[in-house]
Amino acid sequence: xxxxxxxxxxxxxxxxxxxxxxxxxxxxxxxxxxxxxxxxxxxxxxxxxxxxxxxxxxxxxxxxxxxxxxxxxxxxxxxxxxxxxxxxxxxx
Amino acid sequence: xxxxxxxxxxxxxxxxxxxxxxxxxxxxxxxxxxxxxxxxxxxxxxxxxxxxxxxxxxxxxxxxxxxxxxxxxxxxxxxxxxxxxxxxxxxxxxxxxxxxxxxxxxxxxxxxxxxxxxxxxxxxxxxx
Numbered sequence: 001x002x003x004x005x006x007x008x009x010x011x012x013x014x015x016x017x018x019x020x021x022x023x024x025x026x027x028x029x030x031x032x033x034x035x036x037x038x039x040x041x042x043x044x045x046x047x048x049x050x051x052x053x054x055x056x057x058x059x060x061x062x063x064x065x066x067x068x069x070x071x072x073x074x075x076x077x078x079x080x081x082x083x084x085x086x087x088x089x090x091x092x
Numbered sequence: 093x094x095x096x097x098x099x100x101x102x103x104x105x106x107x108x109x110x111x112x113x114x115x116x117x118x119x120x121x122x123x124x125x126x127x128x129x130x131x132x133x134x135x136x137x138x139x140x141x142x143x144x145x146x147x148x149x150x151x152x153x154x155x156x157x158x159x160x161x162x163x164x165x166x167x168x169x170x171x172x173x174x175x176x177x178x179x180x181x182x183x184x185x186x187x188x189x190x191x192x193x194x195x196x197x198x199x200x201x202x203x204x205x206x207x208x209x210x211x212x213x214x215x216x217x218x219x220x
Binding site (some may be wrong): 001002004005008009011012013015016018019020022023025026032033034035037038039041042045046048049052053055056059061064067068071072075078079082083085086 | 097098100103106107108110111113114115117118120121122124125130133134137140141144145148149151152155156159164166167169170173174177178180181184185187188189191192
């Protein structure tokens with residue numbers, strides 16, 4: 001591995017962490033509940049991308065399953081919370 | 093870190109794709125932070141789920157294909173899954189936000205389903 005490659009991956013990880021910090025700030029600040037759900041959905045996606053970059057960094061396919069699970073649960077939980085905001089209950 | 097050797101051109105392309113994807117992710121997240129109203133903000137994370145996700149997915153596919161000397165398309169599964177599910181979540185969230193905005197009497201467009209539907213059971217006030 002060239003040192004520039006490792007440097008590029010570290011920079012990408014730093015940028016992803018900065019993006020997650022922005023989303024976290026919106027999650028804590030967000031005026032309404034739907035802002036917080038949107039920020040959490042965004043954080044799920046960023047976390048999944050971080051997992052993929054870590055998988056490249058450590059040359060391991062094990063991170064792929066974690067990324068897939070994060071994508072799956074992120075979608076389901078965001079839909080459930082949107083349903084809750086819409087109706088006041090998740091399963092009618 | 094494992095010492096896996098892949099050619100220099102592959103390292104350059106993977107590094108560039110990962111950095112572009114991360115920059116686009118930061119852009120979308122900054123939009124989530126900076127935009128004024130909720131209905132502007134809800135568009136901003138879509139760029140993470142489309143361009144950012146696809147850039148990093150292509151980097152993953154290229155890296156593992158070169159490293160394992162075979163076509164490693166497993167990361168494509170995540171990108172396809174994300175591109176299917178994120179619009180559904182966004183539409184649900186937008187409908188919930190519209191519903192709540194109508195409930196609190198903000199200035200948003202009226203519900204269409206009341207006008208279109210001829211079924212009396214659908215004529216519920218403030219239906220989304």
